Amino acid sequence: QKEVEQNSGPLSVPEGAIASLNCTYSDRGSQSFFWYRQYSGKSPELIMSIYSNGDKEDGRFTAQLNKASQYVSLLIRDSQPSDSATYLCAVNEGGGADGLTFGKGTHLIIQP
């Protein structure tokens, strides 16, 4: 059974602080990892992908991957109220044209 685990939250962070979101996955052979943001009633929008161990930065977002620990994280710097949403971790176990396995998401609240 492929599983992707996230703390459902809510995670409350003051505006301007760093929000840290975590995700673990069960399939050690997983190839690709994604973070999506989902606002209530909307579909997910891609924030970033990561494939190799280490950090990947894109603007205020940094994804971190540790395949040995089967752990993925997302850091959001200088958090803004507009960052308040549910953040979904998704894993592509096989790589290529496979569907994604999603975690249940972490509800993030940025307090003004």
Next chain:
Amino acid sequence: GAVVSQHPSRVICKSGTSVKIECRSLDFQATTMFWYRQFPKQSLMLMATSNEGSKATYEQGVEKDKFLINHASLTLSTLTVTSAHPEDSSFYICSALAGEGTDTQYFGPGTRLTVL
């Protein structure tokens, strides 16, 4: 780039009727599209993988005769929920691979289905 549309955005139907949902890639060709379903306060669950010109691949537990998928062109996949029942009420979301050799999926805006 990589825009995916869905139609309709919202549909309400009576129990026993069939509903068709369209998923289109607007600015790229998608040989592979995916259909997901999301129940309230749950995450997205993959229903099936739709490949242009071939039969869809369904996930375990998803009835292929109830959820008919057709991917007749490189820009269009359709999902038909046949004989819909209230338990089929959900948020149906499609996605498309952005191109050959990529595994990044872009999602459509979703279709909210309510079966009375």
